[in-house]
Amino acid sequence: xxxxxxxxxxxxxxxxxxxxxxxxxxxxxxxxxxxxxxxxxxxxxxxxxxxxxxxxxxxxxxxxxxxxxxxxxxxxxxxxxxxxxxxxxxxxxxxxxxxxxxxxxxxxxxxxxxxxxxxxxxxxxxxxxxxxxxxxxxxxxxxxxxxxxxxxxxxxxxxxxxxxxxxxxxxxxxxxxxxxxxxxxxxxxxxxxxxxxxxxxxxxxxxxxxxxxxxxxxxxxxxxxxxxxxx
Numbered sequence: 001x002x003x004x005x006x007x008x009x010x011x012x013x014x015x016x017x018x019x020x021x022x023x024x025x026x027x028x029x030x031x032x033x034x035x036x037x038x039x040x041x042x043x044x045x046x047x048x049x050x051x052x053x054x055x056x057x058x059x060x061x062x063x064x065x066x067x068x069x070x071x072x073x074x075x076x077x078x079x080x081x082x083x084x085x086x087x088x089x090x091x092x093x094x095x096x097x098x099x100x101x102x103x104x105x106x107x108x109x110x111x112x113x114x115x116x117x118x119x120x121x122x123x124x125x126x127x128x129x130x131x132x133x134x135x136x137x138x139x140x141x142x143x144x145x146x147x148x149x150x151x152x153x154x155x156x157x158x159x160x161x162x163x164x165x166x167x168x169x170x171x172x173x174x175x176x177x178x179x180x181x182x183x184x185x186x187x188x189x190x191x192x193x194x195x196x197x198x199x200x201x202x203x204x205x206x207x208x209x210x211x212x213x214x215x216x217x218x219x220x221x222x223x224x225x226x227x228x229x230x231x
Contacts (some may be wrong), residue, residue: 022123030106048086057103162208
């Protein structure tokens, strides 16, 4: 299977990409906030008055069509920025930023971001590069969704989400929204992956048995522990 760009690449930018001085300045102006499961950090159509950095949990980018169909455009994980582009542009957000589970984030007011960019050329260049990588990743994601088979999109998404933990908290419906497929067809692909020994599915979570860098035996032990908890 061809590698696909990770869905979260369209949603977050790593703070580690900033110069040390700019990163320190940015953290000094951050305001910590805690979000509950399902709360919106930023709603579609709202003008972003701040960007944020996820420090715990995960934030999902979602949008709805005119007829109510939901689509996931990626995730923002700890150490990555969200709403950076709409905040700097002072523009309405094209999608919702929603907490998936309890989530902590540092929020950066737009006027303070503007001041940092104006006085620190290295920080400005780093932010331009972050946004450029985001645009490139978004184009790659859209291309993958348009031309890659559903099986490839499902597996690539699961492998990406399993980078931090082989146990991925996601429902079949949420995965379908992320890969642009129907819940029924995604269910078929998950059954095939489970039959091949590549995943172990349980209610509300999927254990990926062959993620990047993860020995299959260790992942299977994780799956077994989860199965015992469900018993």
